[in-house]
Amino acid sequence: IAGITQAPTSQILAAGRRMTLRCTQDMRHNAMYWYRQDLGLGLRLIHYSNTAGTTGKGEVPDGYSVSRANTDDFPLTLASAVPSQTSVYFCASSRAGTGSNTGELFFGEGSRLTVL
Amino acid sequence: KNEVEQSPQNLTAQEGEFITINCSYSVGISALHWLQQHPGGGIVSLFMLSSGKKKHGRLIATINIQEKHSSLHITASHPRDSAVYICAVRGNTDKLIFGTGTRLQVFP
Numbered sequence: 001i002a003g004i005t006q007a008p009t010s011q012i013l014a015a016g017r018r019m020t021l022r023c024t025q026d027m028r029h030n031a032m033y034w035y036r037q038d039l040g041l042g043l044r045l046i047h048y049s050n051t052a053g054t055t056g057k058g059e060v061p062d063g064y065s066v067s068r069a070n071t072d073d074f075p076l077t078l079a080s081a082v083p084s085q086t087s088v089y090f091c092a093s094s095r096a097g098t099g100s101n102t103g104e105l106f107f108g109e110g111s112r113l114t115v116l
Numbered sequence: 117k118n119e120v121e122q123s124p125q126n127l128t129a130q131e132g133e134f135i136t137i138n139c140s141y142s143v144g145i146s147a148l149h150w151l152q153q154h155p156g157g158g159i160v161s162l163f164m165l166s167s168g169k170k171k172h173g174r175l176i177a178t179i180n181i182q183e184k185h186s187s188l189h190i191t192a193s194h195p196r197d198s199a200v201y202i203c204a205v206r207g208n209t210d211k212l213i214f215g216t217g218t219r220l221q222v223f224p
């Protein structure tokens with residue numbers, strides 16, 4: 001693994017199904033994020049984690065949950081998918097703290113999710 | 117009004133042209149990011165800056181904190197520069213706010 005990896009890259013699922021998008025990074029970054037990207041809108045934050053063991057809600061958290069059991073992994077779960085959750089999902093990470101090099105963002109390749 | 121506004125929304129250019137993409141924001145920030153997203157592709161960080169100017173190859177990013185404005189310049193543009201360029205600001209609460217992006221197409 002080099003950088004940040006998301007899986008699956010694409011998924012179609014029926015409404016009401018449970019779905020987990022996986023995100024793994026090998027850069028030992030403290031901070032991780034899940035965004036969704038929809039046409040005509042900027043990236044919107046779903047959930048974030050500043051460090052292992054802690055998570056927080058972003059702008060659009062409803063219908064999603066996350067966990068951060070360790071530094072490397074930050075899965076995003078849709079407990080019961082709805083069509084409005086059709087989107088492209090990006091996981092990102094950054095080093096936390098102070099200093100000129102902290103805060104640079106690294107993104108995964110994205111997961112395209114279609115809920116029918 | 118969005119807190120981060122980019123202009124133009126769409127931009128076409130001939131290969132070799134000098135390109136400028138603008139980003140204005142209305143909140144206090146600790147840093148500003150420029151990101152690049154190729155069609156169907158992932159998102160790559162180009163610059164993170166909090167003052168002045170940064171240069172990487174043919175790309176130059178500037179920021180004016182007083183005017184709450186940043187520009188991304190591409191010199192000697194090439195078709196491979198065709199992508200969506202996204203401005204994002206990190207607010208003083210550490211929250212990231214994204215612009216909606218500028219779609220650039222460079223024709224040979």
